[in-house]
Amino acid sequence: MQQHRILIVEDEEIIRLGLQDNFELENYEVETACDGDEAIAKTDSFQPHLILLDVMLPKKSGFEVCRFIRKKHPECIIIMLTAKTEETSKVAGLDMGADDYVTKPFSILELLARVKAFLRRIDLQKQPAKQLASVDAIDFADIHLDFKKYIATKGGNPLELSTREFQILKYFWQRRGEVILREDLLQDLWGYTPDNMPSTRTIDNHIVNLRRKLEDDQANPKIILSIRGAGYKFDA
Numbered sequence: 001m002q003q004h005r006i007l008i009v010e011d012e013e014i015i016r017l018g019l020q021d022n023f024e025l026e027n028y029e030v031e032t033a034c035d036g037d038e039a040i041a042k043t044d045s046f047q048p049h050l051i052l053l054d055v056m057l058p059k060k061s062g063f064e065v066c067r068f069i070r071k072k073h074p075e076c077i078i079i080m081l082t083a084k085t086e087e088t089s090k091v092a093g094l095d096m097g098a099d100d101y102v103t104k105p106f107s108i109l110e111l112l113a114r115v116k117a118f119l120r121r122i123d124l125q126k127q128p129a130k131q132l133a134s135v136d137a138i139d140f141a142d143i144h145l146d147f148k149k150y151i152a153t154k155g156g157n158p159l160e161l162s163t164r165e166f167q168i169l170k171y172f173w174q175r176r177g178e179v180i181l182r183e184d185l186l187q188d189l190w191g192y193t194p195d196n197m198p199s200t201r202t203i204d205n206h207i208v209n210l211r212r213k214l215e216d217d218q219a220n221p222k223i224i225l226s227i228r229g230a231g232y233k234f235d236a
Helices: 013-025 035-045 062-071 086-093 108-124 128-135 162-174 182-188 201-213
Strands: 005-009 031-033 050-054 079-081 099-101 138-142 144-145 151-154 180-183 226-227 231-234
Touching: 005 013, 005 035, 013 031, 013 108, 013 162, 031 035, 035 050, 035 062, 050 062, 050 108, 062 079, 062 128, 099 108, 138 162, 144 162, 162 182, 162 201, 162 231, 180 182, 182 201, 182 231, 201 226
Parallel strands: 005 031, 005 050, 050 079, 079 099
Antiparallel strands: 138 144, 144 151, 180 231, 226 231
16 A cells, blocks of 8 residues: 655644654655745645645645645645634635645544545545546536536536535535435545544535535525435435
8 A cells, every 4th residue: 555645734843743743653754844835846746645734824825825736736635724713714725625624723633533534535446436436527507517627617607616526516416316414425525434523514614615606596505405404415
């Protein structure tokens, strides 16, 4: 099994070195960066599988770095590290293309578990991921999604979606009409297992973003429906 490469982007030296030590002990290949410009340069040279990206950085913010990396390296996993607890900050990170977020102060054991879950998905190449990959393009309502070229339009106008949002919509299309549990998404797309399942708020934040982009009236959604006490249903 390959040794996974992790880039830690954190301007606080104590946190940066502490994370580096912990991940190297877990046998990951680790590089670090302390500002936004260095993060972008290290991503190009180091080609990490996963990036731990602090929001508050010198030179370029974590949001700017995330947006830049997501466009150039769409397959790289990005977990945002933020000291902010406001929901808008978390949604903003997901909107820039982050796969997940962890709020400081965080448990190193929880962070390690999240990282392992994401990287496990790369190694196992689970069957749901293969099924999703078989869908090349879909059309519903006034929306067109091309999963091979990562192009989306609504009413003929360009629609900016993150890689994760494309994956969620592909999964929804495969199971359209079914009730999809939040736990289904966390296991099949995020790679978590029942014994290390995080809060489902990550899913809810992604859905908020998707509704804002897809729905004509996000307060009264017609495409992604909420099923009380269960999850969501894709009605296309």
